[in-house]
Amino acid sequence: MPTEVNQPVSMIDPSQLLRPEAAFNDKPIEAFRDYSIDDGDPIKERVRRTYYEQHTNMTVDLVKQKREKWLKFNHFKATIKDALIKLNELVDESDPDSDLPNIVHAFQTAERIREEHPDEDWYHLTGLIHDLGKVMAFYDEPQWCVVGDTFVVGCKWADSIVYGPESFKDNPDTYNPKYNTKYGMYEPNCGLDKLWISWSHDEYLYQFLQHNKAKIPLKGQYMIRYHSFYPWHAGGDYRHLTTEKDEEVLQWVLDFNKYDLYTKSEKVPDIEALWPYYEGLIEKYIPGVCEF
Template sequence: MRILAENQIDLLDPSELLRPEPTFADKNPSKFRDYTVDAADPLKERVRQTYRQMHLNQTVDFVMGRRNRWLKFNTMKMTVREALEKLNDLVDESDPDLDLPNIVHAFQAAERARLEFPEHDWLHLTALIHDLGKVMAFYDEPQWAVVGDTFAVGCRWGDSIVYREDSFVGNPDGNNPKYNTDYGIYQPNCGIDNLLMSWGHDEYMYNVLKHNNTKLPDVACNIIRFHSFYPWHNGGDYKHFEAPEDAETKKWVLIFNRYDLYTKSETVPDIESLWPYYQSLIDKYLPGVLEF
């Protein structure tokens, strides 16, 4: 697989995008994203409970309230490096694959993108900062409103959402005829970017980038916005909302997810030695103090 230019990629079988080479992963690919229920396993139970709270509480009203709270960008000011270093103290409670600070995962993903596509420095930085919106967890936002897979609210929940069978029980939108049909509040083929997404780090960081006038290309911002929307780009749900331009977004997200998912391991990169290179990218695409 090769990227020919920023807006052109060789046509690929989507299954190839999700199939890592042996060098991508330290374990069998089938062992990633294991959401089986096992009450005796503390990690599995932590993950399940995080999604249970997410699926119970993420409603249209909740999402609108969080957007009103966070998209004023008046919570904190910090550089990209300062925000990344805060992630030293965050372990993602929704992640069944890694129990290490999030900054480790950020550098793992960035280094894999850099190795495969050394000429596309914007992709390296995108991988480094893709989870930066998780800083919300340090400012009184519960992890179920920060981490994990995202989904559209205001319409019927996708069938492939993890724990879908029973985790939405009690969510009032499921009984609201405005929100519980296939189209809900939307129109056919309205475009994925016009969906109201469950609140979390993806949507927040996308808006942080736009608010701070990033020089990253739009495709990078879209990768960050939809990288956790697994029910769409991996599960096949929500296709009835797709517009023609969404094919390009999905293609890039699938490429990126090779770095996001399959690089997770206990191998910790030498972060200090990598800072000079990544600081140069920060200075190029997202410099200075940002408003979060």
């Protein structure tokens, strides 16, 4: 999509280059992921504030602390359904496209995947649970440390990060010579698995699925792990750190992205009527009480 003359490059969302021919609902495609600044719009201001807090505080040391805290999986126990129901109480403060509880988005995503991939039931469940890691927000984590796009810490901030590198002006890693170069603490083409991604619901849920021995195929688990990694899968950044093998993961994530992003609308699925189908998938792929 051509860049508008008066719009800063850092505000052009590269995901628009990957958008489908038509939206999955009646919302114009151009209206998705609008991160323009408008002090008179409370949702835009909420989104901007959330990202600036995230970009100020998300350091290598913080990611290390959060991994140590959350990857013990000792915060609570619950079934997948009970954990999903918690999302009734969560509105994502980083999302400019929806002001509805996150569970609505979960079912919107899952149902659209189900329409287009009717025989891949693991994919339906992947869509349903992809944001489940946001339950961290109910256990003393601020939303800026749970939601939003993700990015690599430990190297120079990517140009395509929402609000641009200037939003990191108060982050101490910006001025740390160990972390503020092109490669930072990484080796060239070290691969996705070696990168430290900003802490969020993505990495937490991927590790949760591994810990609880979920039977969702690795393809689905990687969709979850990188679905918010927009600077990579939409912005084209970090190619100097990834490998040819990661290109296969990229294709998986891009396929998932169109269902995650473009299904957000005010149309609320009949969640109660859909539960029996998805309860069957939960029992098949990740049954019983899980450790969160």
